[in-house]
Structure formats: structure tokens, C-alpha cells
Amino acid sequence: MAGFDRATALRAGEPGRYQAELDPQWSIAGKLNGGYLLSLCGRAAEAELNSGGGADAEAPAFPHPIAASAHYLASPEAGEADLDVTVLRRGRRTATARVALGTPAGVCVEALVTCGGLEGGEPFHQGAPPPVLPPVAGCPRLPVEGPGFQVPMMAVVAEHLDPATMGWAVGHPSRAGELRGWLVLDDGREPDPLFLLTAVDSFPPASFDLGLSGWVPTIALTAYVRALPAPGPLTVRQRARHVAGGRVDEDCDVWDSTGRLVASGNQLAGVRHP
Amino acid sequence: MAGFDRATALRAGEPGRYQAELDPQWSIAGKLNGGYLLSLCGRAAEAELNSGGGADAEAPAFPHPIAASAHYLASPEAGEADLDVTVLRRGRRTATARVALGTPAGVCVEALVTCGGLEGGEPFHQGAPPPVLPPVAGCPRLPVEGPGFQVPMMAVVAEHLDPATMGWAVGHPSRAGELRGWLVLDDGREPDPLFLLTAVDSFPPASFDLGLSGWVPTIALTAYVRALPAPGPLTVRQRARHVAGGRVDEDCDVWDSTGRLVASGNQLAGVRHP
Numbered sequence: 001m002a003g004f005d006r007a008t009a010l011r012a013g014e015p016g017r018y019q020a021e022l023d024p025q026w027s028i029a030g031k032l033n034g035g036y037l038l039s040l041c042g043r044a045a046e047a048e049l050n051s052g053g054g055a056d057a058e059a060p061a062f063p064h065p066i067a068a069s070a071h072y073l074a075s076p077e078a079g080e081a082d083l084d085v086t087v088l089r090r091g092r093r094t095a096t097a098r099v100a101l102g103t104p105a106g107v108c109v110e111a112l113v114t115c116g117g118l119e120g121g122e123p124f125h126q127g128a129p130p131p132v133l134p135p136v137a138g139c140p141r142l143p144v145e146g147p148g149f150q151v152p153m154m155a156v157v158a159e160h161l162d163p164a165t166m167g168w169a170v171g172h173p174s175r176a177g178e179l180r181g182w183l184v185l186d187d188g189r190e191p192d193p194l195f196l197l198t199a200v201d202s203f204p205p206a207s208f209d210l211g212l213s214g215w216v217p218t219i220a221l222t223a224y225v226r227a228l229p230a231p232g233p234l235t236v237r238q239r240a241r242h243v244a245g246g247r248v249d250e251d252c253d254v255w256d257s258t259g260r261l262v263a264s265g266n267q268l269a270g271v272r273h274p
Numbered sequence: 275m276a277g278f279d280r281a282t283a284l285r286a287g288e289p290g291r292y293q294a295e296l297d298p299q300w301s302i303a304g305k306l307n308g309g310y311l312l313s314l315c316g317r318a319a320e321a322e323l324n325s326g327g328g329a330d331a332e333a334p335a336f337p338h339p340i341a342a343s344a345h346y347l348a349s350p351e352a353g354e355a356d357l358d359v360t361v362l363r364r365g366r367r368t369a370t371a372r373v374a375l376g377t378p379a380g381v382c383v384e385a386l387v388t389c390g391g392l393e394g395g396e397p398f399h400q401g402a403p404p405p406v407l408p409p410v411a412g413c414p415r416l417p418v419e420g421p422g423f424q425v426p427m428m429a430v431v432a433e434h435l436d437p438a439t440m441g442w443a444v445g446h447p448s449r450a451g452e453l454r455g456w457l458v459l460d461d462g463r464e465p466d467p468l469f470l471l472t473a474v475d476s477f478p479p480a481s482f483d484l485g486l487s488g489w490v491p492t493i494a495l496t497a498y499v500r501a502l503p504a505p506g507p508l509t510v511r512q513r514a515r516h517v518a519g520g521r522v523d524e525d526c527d528v529w530d531s532t533g534r535l536v537a538s539g540n541q542l543a544g545v546r547h548p
Binding site: 067069070074088096098107112114119121126128210219220224241242243246264266 | 486500515519
């Protein structure tokens, strides 16, 4: 069982180049999770933007990913990967890098990542209040065995779904297009901004709750990190919005254990529908 | 008065390189609009992805931008600009390019753009139904003169806001964080996917309706185009969601004159708040 930190560990190579070992544990039906790949891009951007210039000795100037946008070109095989980071700008409060994640077969993901600080303090406006969920014990954990496929990621990420949003698993989707639940890492690691880039793409496709099934390949994914998460379980809400022309857009909000919004994500994905 | 097509016209230079003339008409308080810059990136990506290989003679393989994500590095001056396009992938149904928009002062915007076809047919699920607006004649047009600043873009883009969402203009924000209204181009040009990349960032910041004022500089903007828009006025809803730590995330939905969702956008921006 490989935890998040080991699965996203980077080795620094030549300037601007990092190596990673893509971990098959973080896959769904044989495909590495898009959020996991975004976390790798975020980690590489953060490392590069804070390297050099003597900044290593001090607190990093741009400590966290705050906005990360990836377009998915190909589904990488697990194993050896390179992350090439190009610094685009270092500003006063934020810095931006481009990251290309490639395997020996070619570039698989290209991402733009802006890093900066995350200030504390109460939100001025919390436009997305957290849903009220039953206690974790009342929310069934998603299994590693899907119907005809494996979801190895569910062995390291505990996703406990609100039973009110699980009807699709027994053939009765609510057709609201919404999944809600708790998210905890099995190895006890607490959430941080880098993990939040995975969290916004870790739930099952909310299109399942519209009665649609099958693979939902992410075309593009964007994550915004809004605050440092407090320790404890995350609350996640994944919603499918518009399904047309073979594509669905989904949004995902993530709150920490204090009920604060800590991340939100948006993605466009392919989907089969009547 | 410079229309959208003239303001986003490109001249092809060396392979993968295009020139544009950034038009000060498409600016707000002295800053070129982020959506306008995204449209330029979209046009360059579309041109490059469909060039070469004899494809010009046939219907383009990847005719429309379907997902475009930009990170804003610096605010470009109006005038001469270069757009450097790198093709990342040409697939069966979609193709992706990276675009760097720069002026003589340096790179200002970097964007990832995925292009493809937009199928017709009824949506399987319309998760975001359009708001009901008063007729255009009952919705005041936003003026070119702001309080202490100019919005030249409002001379070419007619934005007629639902009076129910205009209280902020007279010191009475609703605090819902939502603006709604009609959008029409003054030169009679009908909306298309390239213009939709502008439309998702063309309304005033919805943070105004939370009682916040001042410049809201876009950090990152993503647009998804979901259908070919029918001719006629667009309906736009811009919403501010979460305001914390000096940043706001806003979403924007755009419907065509038949009530079909045609685009949605998300952005993270800086904002001043108590």
C-alpha cells in the first residue's frame, strides 16, 4: 500500500526536470487518476518555483499551489515519468510555472500551476456552505472492486458516501447528478494543498447519479486551493452539471473538518449518453 | 469602433507563430479584458491545430475550442502581440495546443486549448437552466463611463443587466453575489465558440454584488464551450462563490437565444475585502 507522499515523491534531476514513479495504486480501472497526476504537476511546480536564488534557506516564497489547470493528452502507464517545469513568472505574491508530465511513450499531461501563499482569517463570503452528512460510520466506504473493474485507489483513499447519493450503485440513481461524502487518507496523512489537487478529482463521476455509466475520461481539470485545510476528514461534493454532445462538466467542492471551503475543482470530461 | 473579428484577427508568421494587434477597445479601466485575450489564444490554437497536412482544403478536423485554460502573467499593453502555438497532441476527436501570448515586454498569458467538434442534438441533462430575465428593453445597458474609470469594451459589447442584480451600482448590493443579463455585440456579429471565450469573462465582477469594489485581476480562467450558439442575444449569469484570503472564485454560465447552455467559465481572481 503506497501512501500519497511516496506516490508523489520527486527526484530532482537537471535544472527544471524532476523524476517520479507513477504508482499503479492511484488508478481506476487501469487508468491513473487525473487528480493524482495534477498533484504531481503541482509538486513539481512548487519545487521549481521555490528553488534557486537562496530561497531554499528561507520560507518558500510561493509555498502552495493556488490554481492548477491540466489538459490530458494521453493516459500514462504506471512507472517512470519525467516532469519538465518551465518557470513563466515569479511575481510579488504569486508565481506561475508550466509542467509537462511525460513517460517514455511521450507527454501525457500539460499543466499550468500558479503558486502563492494561503492567508488565514475568516472567509468574507462563503458562497458554498458544506452539505450536512451522516456520520462517517453511517456512510458506506466505496469498495476496491467495481462491477467488472478494479479501483485500486480506493484501497488508499477512504471515500465514505452519503447513502442518499448512492442509489446509482444499486440501479436507482437520484438523477440529481450529485455525490457527497467523506474523504480520508488510509495512511493517516492529513490533507494539505497538494493533496487537495487530487481530492477534486477523486470521487466517482457524478454522472453515475444521472444513470450514466462507463469511463468518464477527463479532458481538462482545474483546481483552486482556497485555504490550508485543518486536520481531519474532508467533505466532498461532486456534481455533474451539463451533459450534451458526448461531454459532461463536473464541479467539485471540498471542505475541511471545520466546514471551511478549502478547494474547488471543475472538469470537462467525455461521457457516453443516449 | 472595432468589432470582435477585427480585434482578434491574426496574421500567420513563421510556423506556429501568429501576430495580432491588441485592441484597446477591449479593455476595462486601462487593462485588456482577460476573456478577449483568451479568445485570441483560442483563435491561434484553432488555426494551428487545423493547419498543415492538406487539412486546409477539407473541413477542419478540430473546428472549435472546447476547453481553454489561461493563467495571466502580466497585463499586456495594447498594440503588437505575438502568439506562439505549440501543438501538444492531435487525436481522433480532439487536439490540444499550448499558446503563449506575448508583447515586446514579455509573455503575458499562457493558455492550454483543446479543440474539437461540437455535436448538435438535445442535451441529455441540462443541469444549469437559464435564468428568466426581463426583456432587453427593461434591462439597463452598462455604460462606458464607470465611476472614475472608463470601460471602452462596453462600447462594442452591449451588456443589459437585470435591474434586480444592479443594486450595487447605486450602493445597495443584494449580497447574493450574482449578476444576470443579456449580451449582444454592437456590430451585429452573432456569437460563436471563439466569442464565447470572451463572454465568460465579460460581465462585471460578481463580487460587486457582495459590496466589494475595485479591480479584480484574473489569476486563472477556464472556459468550456458546450454547443454552437444559435444567433441572437446571449443570456449570462456571473456568480461570485467564495471570497477569502484576498481571492474570489467566480463562475459564469452562458445560454444562447434558445435557452441552451453554450459555455461555462470559472476563474480565480484577486479581490480586496475586509
